[in-house]
Amino acid sequence: MIEFVARTAQDMADDLAGLYRDLHRHPELSLQETRTAGVLAQRLRDAGFDTVAEQVGGTGVVGVLRNGDGPVVMVRADFDALPVEEKTGLPYASTARAVDHEGREMPVMHACGHDMHATCLVGAATLLAGTRDRWSGTLLVVFQPAEELALGARAMVDDGLFERFPRPRIVLGQHVAPLPAGFIGYGTGTVMAAADSLDVTLHGRGAHGSRPEASIDPVLMAANVVTRLQGVVAREVPPAESAVVTVGRLQAGTKDNIIPDTAELGINIRTYSPAVRALVRAAIERVVTAEARASGAREDPELTWFSAAPALVSEPEATKTTVAAFTEHFGAQRIMPMPQVNASEDVGVFGEAIGVPTVFWFWGGLEPETVLTALAEDRIDTLPSNHSPYFAPLVEPTLSTGVQALAVAALAWLHCD
DSSP states (O other), rough: OOHHOOOOOOTHHHHHHHHHHHHHOOOOOOOOOOOHHHHHHHHHHHHHOOOEEEEEEETTTEEEEEEEESSSEEEEEEEEBSSSSOOOTTTOOOEEEEOOSOOEEEOOOOSSHHHHHHHHHHHHHHHHTGGGGEEEEEEEEEEETTTTTTHHHHHHHHHHHHHHOOSSSSEEEEEEEEBBBOOEEEOOOOOOEEEEEEEEEEEEEBBEEEEEGGGGGGHHHHHHHHHHHHHHHHHHSSSTEEEEEEEEEEEEETTEEEOOOOOEEEEEESSHHHHHHHHHHHHHHHHHHHHHHHHHHOOHHHHHEEEEEEEEEHHHHHHHHHHHHHHHHHOGGGEEOOBBSSSSTTTHHHHHHHHHEEEEEEEEOOOOHHHHHHHTTTOOGSSTTOOOOTTOSSTTTHHHHHHHOOOHHHHHEEEOO
């Protein structure tokens, strides 16, 4: 396995590097990934996949490669970009702009590495399609849109992903990270947090800034909500548990001497267990509603939960099997255990929907010596990370490592000769 996977991946390196730079130069926001989807679908057709379907769950792409008897193995990558202005200075840097789903014009960049994810899955799918004499089973390749909004996985499931296409026995996926390029990082059990987002509109009564007594001030109301929410984790979540509550948006008013009618908040939470998730959600709703009533609001606040992803669980036994394959292929010195990550991923929706295990890992994209030095000097937070305008994975060995990791993981679950 080691020899033919590494050799085949190396043979594709130049072609995949060109594809990666093209995708990086032409990023598309969540729900708008039409060009990217077309490029990825054509790559699967060129590789000889039996079935290639587009517009699954919006802009999702699904490929099926049947190769005799054996298990169905699903390998997934996301491919949407972020509203970030690129500052990497790369010759293939994005200068794209787009209008987002809320009608705002934004710069667009692949600041989370989804272009790398998609390119690696193209590479792994092409590698496996070209070596069908070495394995049997069915490969289900899923290119998922709208991960950044935590909508794409659910949309594909709701669009009949597992009714229209073969039902897998396992879901495999990976994420590029600010680890040393060429290294694989893994965890077992809950590896990434659940994420929930809430929009709040607080209703007050506007007035002239010189007459606060004539108002019900929603700005003060919002400020008190922000302060009070900081006590949810500190005083309601058990110390042995973990949670994060962030107010990332507070908007109100148009002028310094006008008390507005409303104030808006955008709130995001991260949790690891269903019980704490329910506790934190309920506490936020209680605090917002109570503060509005304590302020004398004539109308209850509007609360809209609009985005949710479950905690990502990398099933322990399945992870053990997959990591053993990585260790055999890459060598133990390139395999790194990792702590839990507070960021979130909606890939867990797939396995959760049909009751099959998910295995998810990370792989490095930054210059190894730079990362290892930063670790030794306890300044890892100074390195560009996902969602930074400076995040730019090395093309190599990041690409070849990601291609091989996906192929090796899939082969660990397919029937191999």
